[in-house]
Amino acid sequence: MTTPSDTLAIKRIIGARMDSDADGRLTGCRLEALTETGQVHIELSREESHRLLDLMQSARVDFG
DSSP: OOOGGGOOOEEEEEEEEEEEOTTSOEEEEEEEEEETTEEEEEEEEHHHHHHHHHHHHHHHHHHO
16 A cells, blocks of 8 residues: 655656666566656666566557
């Protein structure tokens, strides 16, 4: 469950970098995003990166 203090309203993703290990497996993701308060840098763990990719995939299927 999220609370207002741990919610970030992203207006636009400016850039992203996927990190992987030597075998090519996803280890994390770094995002550069624009919010109402300015530019932020976000680092996601492997699990968080997979959840983000799943969300993006479902959005593409639903709205693409």
